[in-house]
Amino acid sequence: MQGRCSVSRSIFRLILLAVTLGIPLHASAEEADVNPPHHHASAEEGDSASPHNHAGDLLLFPAITGTHRNVSVPGLDENELMPEVDIFYSTDHERLRFLAEFLLSSDEHEMERLQLGWLVQPAATLWLGRFHTPLGFWNSEHHHGAFMQTTISRPSILDFEDDNGMLPTHITGMLAEGSLDHGHGSINYAFGIGQGPELESALVPVNILEFRNGGKLAASARLSYRPLDVSANEFGAFAGYASIPVIGSPINEVDQTVAGVFYTRETGKLRLLGEFFYVSNRLEYSTSANNADFSAGYLQAEYQMHDSWTVFGRLEGTANAKNNAYLDLNQEFMAERAMVGARFEVSSRQALKLELSRNETQGDTRFNQLDLQWSMVYP
Numbered sequence: 126m127q128g129r130c131s132v133s134r135s136i137f138r139l140i141l142l143a144v145t146l147g148i149p150l151h152a153s154a155e156e157a158d159v160n161p162p163h164h165h166a167s168a169e170e171g172d173s174a175s176p177h178n179h180a181g182d183l184l185l186f187p188a189i190t191g192t193h194r195n196v197s198v199p200g201l202d203e204n205e206l207m208p209e210v211d212i213f214y215s216t217d218h219e220r221l222r223f224l225a226e227f228l229l230s231s232d233e234h235e236m237e238r239l240q241l242g243w244l245v246q247p248a249a250t251l252w253l254g255r256f257h258t259p260l261g262f263w264n265s266e267h268h269h270g271a272f273m274q275t276t277i278s279r280p281s282i283l284d285f286e287d288d289n290g291m292l293p294t295h296i297t298g299m300l301a302e303g304s305l306d307h308g309h310g311s312i313n314y315a316f317g318i319g320q321g322p323e324l325e326s327a328l329v330p331v332n333i334l335e336f337r338n339g340g341k342l343a344a345s346a347r348l349s350y351r352p353l354d355v356s357a358n359e360f361g362a363f364a365g366y367a368s369i370p371v372i373g374s375p376i377n378e379v380d381q382t383v384a385g386v387f388y389t390r391e392t393g394k395l396r397l398l399g400e401f402f403y404v405s406n407r408l409e410y411s412t413s414a415n416n417a418d419f420s421a422g423y424l425q426a427e428y429q430m431h432d433s434w435t436v437f438g439r440l441e442g443t444a445n446a447k448n449n450a451y452l453d454l455n456q457e458f459m460a461e462r463a464m465v466g467a468r469f470e471v472s473s474r475q476a477l478k479l480e481l482s483r484n485e486t487q488g489d490t491r492f493n494q495l496d497l498q499w500s501m502v503y504p
Contacts, residue, residue: 181216186270188500190277195493198486200457207231211269220244222252228269233287236334237269237295249303255333256300259315259347261363261400262387264294271500275427275468277480278496280441281459282402282421286328289457292383292404293321293367296343297331310352313361318344321367324379327455328369343367345383357391371454379451380407394429406451417451420444438465446487456488466496475501 298319349361
């Protein structure tokens with residue numbers, strides 16, 4: 126965790142940037158467009174191809190998460206209480222678009238996304254800045270606002286870099302995204318290229334406020350089809366590449382290639398979501414190189430029992446994780462997980478969630494975990 130002065134400097138830079146661009150730092154409740162997670166909105170900002178309000182939307186996503194583990198886990202506390210607030214802002218002026226997301230919690234502060242975009246066509250936008258990689262479904266649809274996803278946890282293969290994730294989830298560079306109408310559905314696409322993370326004890330992406338950290342070239346792409354009559358249904362494929370420098374290890378660099386598919390389907394009150402990842406890693410040493418490939422996936426089910434209650438469960442697994450030279454660089458990576466939980470809508474803008482999970486780390490530590498979270502969106 127960085128010091129209080131550093132937090133103040135980061136917030137000051139965010140305000141200064143907003144003032145420089147002429148962005149108002151307020152938004153009314155009428156201007157905010159928030160959909161409950163069971164409506165499966167595409168991220169906090171909604172459909173990226175739709176224009177935003179000229180006045181802008183400022184949304185606050187506060188959350189408090191309590192965690193208990195039944196045994197001591199290396200790198201993790203047995204009991205944790207994590208307050209956080211995710212500050213999301215978006216606006217547009219004619220074809221110019223702006224998006225910023227700043228996460229402030231008890232153990233970190235980071236500008237998660239900072240994007241300046243140009244609406245090339247009514248359904249296509251070109252962005253510059255730091256953005257979430259279009260690797261799969263979850264990383265494209267769910268961001269840092271805890272209220273906007275049904276569950277508390279993310280699938281471990283798509284955990285953020287500072288949460289022991291092993292794939293680049295942030296790139297700083299250029300992102301092109303949009304959609305094309307095709308028959309009875311739409312083809313959605315996204316392609317991002319720029320500077321990816323470096324690997325110390327964990328992946329470290331570019332700190333865009335201080336222009337430091339980060340590694341070398343990274344790129345990823347996503348292509349999917351979504352029927353117009355059932356917009357919650359979608360299937361697609363994705364791929365990515367990253368050259369990741371490694372610090373403090375005999376490994377000098379990792380050339381990582383990712384490929385996978387995803388599918389999400391909603392039938393009445395039941396929703397199913399699954400993704401599969403194949404990850405090829407070439408580890409470069411001073412005088413040699415070797416491969417450390419693995420595959421990972423998850424299947425999640427959600428059932429809306431009532432307008433206020435949703436129950437869910439997720440199974441996650443990783444193949445070829447044992448003695449994998451790349452995954453062994455982070456012994457806290459969750460290689461296996463079985464989770465069940467429930468979400469209760471306290472109101473249209475507040476939710477309580479409960480999760481019970483059985484976990485196994487890359488370091489062969491097995492433990493049970495209980496998570497309880499309150500989250501909301503304001504206004």
